[in-house]
Amino acid sequence: MTDRTVITFGTFDVLHVGHLRILERARALGDRLVVGVSSDALNRSKKGRDAVFSQAERLALVGALKVVDDVFVEESLDLKRQYVVSHQAHTLVMGDDWAGRFDFLSDVCEVVYLPRTPSVSTTAIIERITST
Numbered sequence: 001m002t003d004r005t006v007i008t009f010g011t012f013d014v015l016h017v018g019h020l021r022i023l024e025r026a027r028a029l030g031d032r033l034v035v036g037v038s039s040d041a042l043n044r045s046k047k048g049r050d051a052v053f054s055q056a057e058r059l060a061l062v063g064a065l066k067v068v069d070d071v072f073v074e075e076s077l078d079l080k081r082q083y084v085v086s087h088q089a090h091t092l093v094m095g096d097d098w099a100g101r102f103d104f105l106s107d108v109c110e111v112v113y114l115p116r117t118p119s120v121s122t123t124a125i126i127e128r129i130t131s132t
């Protein structure tokens, strides 16, 4: 049987346990996990602010995780279909904050939304650090 590739996307700024948990759960759905890490420009357009860590740093951190087999730069939300096809992904995993948004890809892959880990976010971490 051929290996099943899972693909997921995100900024993964100020890497935290919520990021690790979704990557672990994504990897458990297949044999190989490929992660599209948002470029600095894409992050700015999504979140309206610069990431704390540069795209090169975010790629290095995510790519070093044991559960991640490969990383690449996600340049645009509109290229999802090309990324899924070019990486020959069987399953696309997204956090449930994106629920329904990528269902249009279900003709090329299985689309799965996983629940976010409660009570942890990059924004809350930045706020905690800046207020101390």
Ligand code: C2G
Residues within 6 Å of the ligand: 009, 010, 011, 012, 013, 018, 019, 022, 038, 046, 074, 077, 094, 095, 096, 097, 115, 116, 117, 118, 119, 120, 121
């Ligand atoms: N996440 C999670 N639990 C948290 C925080 C984040 O499961 N407490 C998940 C998000 O749902 C997402 C992944 O971790 O699937 C990365 O989160 P972000 O860096 O915030 O990614 P985002 O900006 O939503 O980028 O193409 C889509 C995007 O690039 C997704």
